[in-house]
Amino acid sequence: MDHVKILVVDDETDVQPLFEQRFRREIRKGELSFSFAFSGEEALKYMEEHASEVVLILSDINMPGMSGIDLLKHIRRTHASPNPRVMIITAYNDNDYYNQAISGGADDFLTKPLDFTLLKEKLSQL
Amino acid sequence: MELVYFLIILFSTQYLRDTLHTKTEDPETDKRLNFLRIAAIVYFCISMVTSFDDQTGGMWLWHVLIVAFFWYLNHDEKFKSGKSYFQSFYAPIVIAIFLDVVSVALPTFYSKYDSYLDSFSSIAFIWVIAIWYQNRKQQKQLAAERLQRLEEEKQNQLIAAQKAELELVVGERTREILQQKEELETTLQHLQATQVQLIQSEKMASLGELTAGIAHEIQNPLNFVNNFAEVNTELIEELKEEQEKESPDLELIEEILTDLADNMQKMVYHGKRADSIVKGMLLHSRSGSGEKQLVDINALADEYMRLAYHGLRAKDKSFNAALEKNFQTDPLMGQVMPQDFGRVLLNIFNNAFYAVMERKREEGENFQPTVWLSTSQEENFLLIKIRDNGTGIPDAVKEKIFQPFFTTKPTGQGTGLGLSLSYDIIHKGHNGTLTVTSEKNSFTEFCVQIPLIN
Numbered sequence: 001m002d003h004v005k006i007l008v009v010d011d012e013t014d015v016q017p018l019f020e021q022r023f024r025r026e027i028r029k030g031e032l033s034f035s036f037a038f039s040g041e042e043a044l045k046y047m048e049e050h051a052s053e054v055v056l057i058l059s060d061i062n063m064p065g066m067s068g069i070d071l072l073k074h075i076r077r078t079h080a081s082p083n084p085r086v087m088i089i090t091a092y093n094d095n096d097y098y099n100q101a102i103s104g105g106a107d108d109f110l111t112k113p114l115d116f117t118l119l120k121e122k123l124s125q126l
Numbered sequence: 127m128e129l130v131y132f133l134i135i136l137f138s139t140q141y142l143r144d145t146l147h148t149k150t151e152d153p154e155t156d157k158r159l160n161f162l163r164i165a166a167i168v169y170f171c172i173s174m175v176t177s178f179d180d181q182t183g184g185m186w187l188w189h190v191l192i193v194a195f196f197w198y199l200n201h202d203e204k205f206k207s208g209k210s211y212f213q214s215f216y217a218p219i220v221i222a223i224f225l226d227v228v229s230v231a232l233p234t235f236y237s238k239y240d241s242y243l244d245s246f247s248s249i250a251f252i253w254v255i256a257i258w259y260q261n262r263k264q265q266k267q268l269a270a271e272r273l274q275r276l277e278e279e280k281q282n283q284l285i286a287a288q289k290a291e292l293e294l295v296v297g298e299r300t301r302e303i304l305q306q307k308e309e310l311e312t313t314l315q316h317l318q319a320t321q322v323q324l325i326q327s328e329k330m331a332s333l334g335e336l337t338a339g340i341a342h343e344i345q346n347p348l349n350f351v352n353n354f355a356e357v358n359t360e361l362i363e364e365l366k367e368e369q370e371k372e373s374p375d376l377e378l379i380e381e382i383l384t385d386l387a388d389n390m391q392k393m394v395y396h397g398k399r400a401d402s403i404v405k406g407m408l409l410h411s412r413s414g415s416g417e418k419q420l421v422d423i424n425a426l427a428d429e430y431m432r433l434a435y436h437g438l439r440a441k442d443k444s445f446n447a448a449l450e451k452n453f454q455t456d457p458l459m460g461q462v463m464p465q466d467f468g469r470v471l472l473n474i475f476n477n478a479f480y481a482v483m484e485r486k487r488e489e490g491e492n493f494q495p496t497v498w499l500s501t502s503q504e505e506n507f508l509l510i511k512i513r514d515n516g517t518g519i520p521d522a523v524k525e526k527i528f529q530p531f532f533t534t535k536p537t538g539q540g541t542g543l544g545l546s547l548s549y550d551i552i553h554k555g556h557n558g559t560l561t562v563t564s565e566k567n568s569f570t571e572f573c574v575q576i577p578l579i580n
Binding site: 012014017018021022062063064066091112113114116 | 345346348352360396
């Protein structure tokens with residue numbers, strides 16, 4: 001597997017240690033690398049600086065300020081190419097959010113609590 | 127004197143026929159009376175024509191006839207009712223007979239007072255006519271009375287018939303009314319049952335709104351608790367592997383141990399976070415005992431303010447509002463039914479946050495949504511003010527907000543019962559008042575007053 005750079009967007013700061021530990025082996029082997037943004041705005045700023053590097057964005061929906069859906073739409077406007085891929089994560093497992101995410105151009109839709117085994121499977125298919 | 131006798135018989139038979147109604151009720155007697163009358167008429171005519179009265183013999187026959195006539199009437203039970211009427215004729219008859227006896231026995235005496243005695247027949251005639259006339263008058267009067275009585279009876283019958291008819295109608299109406307009453311009672315029962323259901327559904331709606339947000343909020347801490355626990359399992363495996371190596375990497379072991387401890391702390395932190403959310407939810411759903419308790423109003427109001435804010439933020443994290451509190455005395459103890467009172471506060475706070483959210487949506491970044499909570503103890507009541515700088519309530523709507531089913535929220539988002547139930551809880555349940563002042567696009571302030579109970 002090539003090196004994959006992933007941007008995780010969530011207002012819960014504890015996602016950073018969680019992702020870093022759950023993917024510690026993959027990170028150590030150099031297969032994956034993670035960056036974190038704790039708001040939609042921060043994520044956009046990061047994307048401006050590292051646009052070509054980021055392959056995948058994992059974003060929460062409910063965040064203060066810019067929501068995950070807004071971020072998704074923004075990214076799809078400025079990045080017409082298939083990359084980066086965007087996976088939307090939410091604790092609201094309902095059709096409304098799912099439809100919003102998919103019509104907004106999301107590649108996948110995941111629910112909290114996050115199933116890392118499932119996430120790893122999806123990442124290996126990239 | 128024959129004329130007098132003739133009239134007596136005529137009147138008597140006529141009287142009997144009239145009073146006893148023999149014509150219709152006793153034709154046999156009627157025939158007999160009629161025969162007597164006709165006989166009297168015939169005999170009177172003969173005596174007039176032949177004037178055989180000139181000899182007293184004719185008169186004696188009259189005497190016999192009249193005595194026989196009255197004897198017959200007196201001996202028949204049928205004519206008993208006419209007795210007093212006959213008796214009024216006895217006097218002239220007795221005197222006439224007496225005079226005739228005198229004229230035979232004492233002819234000289236009789237001829238001496240002839241003129242006086244003869245005038246007697248005139249007196250007897252007048253007497254009989256007078257009696258007849260008097261009687262006729264009485265009869266007429268009686269007939270009139272009878273007619274009147276008959277009329278009255280007819281009237282009474284008519285009234286009785288009308289009364290019976292009325293009673294029938296009244297009975298029918300009463301049955302109808304009773305039926306209507308029963309129907310109304312059933313309807314009332316249905317309405318009361320529906321009301322209970324509506325109140326319950328309102329409670330569930332506000333609880334549901336809260337639970338949806340809170341359930342979402344619980345997923346976040348749960349996400350961490352589950353995943354950090356799984357990470358720790360992996361870390362422990364890794365630690366074991368490292369220790370079994372010939373030359374363990376002490377630095378790595380140290381790092382893993384630090385991570386383990388950190389993760390444990392995070393699990394505890396997020397576990398407690400979930401716990402406090404659930405506790406808040408339980409407080410709302412617990413069915414109230416309906417009894418007043420002495421509670422700290424400040425703490426209760428603060429709790430529901432946070433709960434409402436928390437619930438809304440769980441749904442929409444982009445939502446922010448400043449919460450300003452001003453407690454004149456702290457704690458502020460009051461006698462309330464905590465669950466019911468909490469629902470009122472939750473309702474008002476939900477509306478306040480909804481209003482500031484709407485205004486934020488309209489006006490954008492420059493607007494700072496704020497909700498104020500202030501409490502104070504006045505002379506004989508407690509005052510709780512909840513103010514927001516939201517969209518405000520137009521005057522046209524202001525008078526309707528406490529009406530059941532009135533809502534300005536889109537269909538399906540509000541039952542329209544929240545404030546009407548709140549009004550009932552404060553006014554009926556707590557003998558207090560719930561009032562509102564508001565200005566469009568400026569502010570809304572709800573004032574809750576409850577009496578101080580020592």
